[in-house]
Amino acid sequence: MTPLINPVTLFFASIFTSNILLSNFLGMCSFISISKDWKSSFGLGMAVTVVMTVTAAISWLVLSYVITPLGLEYLSFIVFIVVIAAVVQILEMVIDRASPALYMSLGIFLPLITVNCAILGAILFMQIRNYGFVQAVTFGAGSGVGWWLAIMLLAAIRERIEKNPVPAGLKGPGITMITIGFMAMAFIGFSGMIAVQ
């Protein structure tokens, strides 16, 4: 087994050099549809970060103490997706009880997250790269923050684009894809500084 990567390095690497959205294309659907609005983007980004950190921790535990010892690797997709759905559901109830104000801003996004590919993607990367527990959690948190950063940037850019003339056929998703392309190019500038694997 290769020596485990330093968690701090991993945290920053997952935000910048291998941003889950801009270099792995994960979580695009909600990224494009929500980023129209700055406020919702903030809420969704926060929700994704929380869910990703928690699910990364829980799935790591499930993976190393249940799935691997029992040799159930072929079931891992189902297990992960159920873990995500369960965490989202529980989180929704907890937030609802603990802070109705937060629930108002965050709660509506929680159901969306179950089918956000970024979450499942982060877990699958964690499984393939054989991370340890600390690494898994920092990777989850870093990917969440990276996703958050990316959606906030895009939301701000889109607000400016709204006021500019765009060719009719490119309006909406078209110009957004081009913007994301430029953002991805900018993030490529970070690559080579640190590697995740």
Next chain:
Amino acid sequence: MKNSKTLTILKDNLWTNNPIFIQILGICSTLAVTNSMRNTMIMTLGVTFATALSSLTLSGLKDLMPRKVRMIIQVVVMSFYVILLDILLRAYLPDVSKQLGPYVGLIITNCILMGRAEAFAQANKPLLAFWDGLTSGLGYMAVLMAIAVVRELLGFGTLFGLRVMPEGFVAWTIMIMAPSAFFLVAMVMWWAKSVQAKREAARKEAKK
């Protein structure tokens, strides 16, 4: 009557309501694999397989599912087919399976599967739902293959791994990397939307 309905679904999913350039669904996982035609082909076949069969199953189960746990059941059915696919790939095409990595598992959260299950399989007969899933997958495949042709040709100078460009061709490194996929999808969207808008205008003109 029934024949015309199947044709409408085909046309809808391939063109007027294409999952990629109109509904903007399922771009998540597969853009990453479009720099090689072989991987794209296998990946999109996998998505088509999973969408068609999960639509068929979910449509068959629709009267038995309580509304509250619908999402979970849908996701579990999809995971079932994706696991089958993953095992098949690992057994017969181990190198492709390795290159695709986590993206095979990510078919589960591909929005097309969920979208078809919610929008079509919920309200239609199993066979029709199967057909709908199949054609959605094909619409998806058509766009991604088009993108993959450009990316592989310019990025590596090959098609399906066979060299087609002349000796002195300088590969466009950008085509292998992430941003090019976004630009190409935007181009496809632009083209498709402009053509559709033109046809719409022509139809309105004809009505007058």
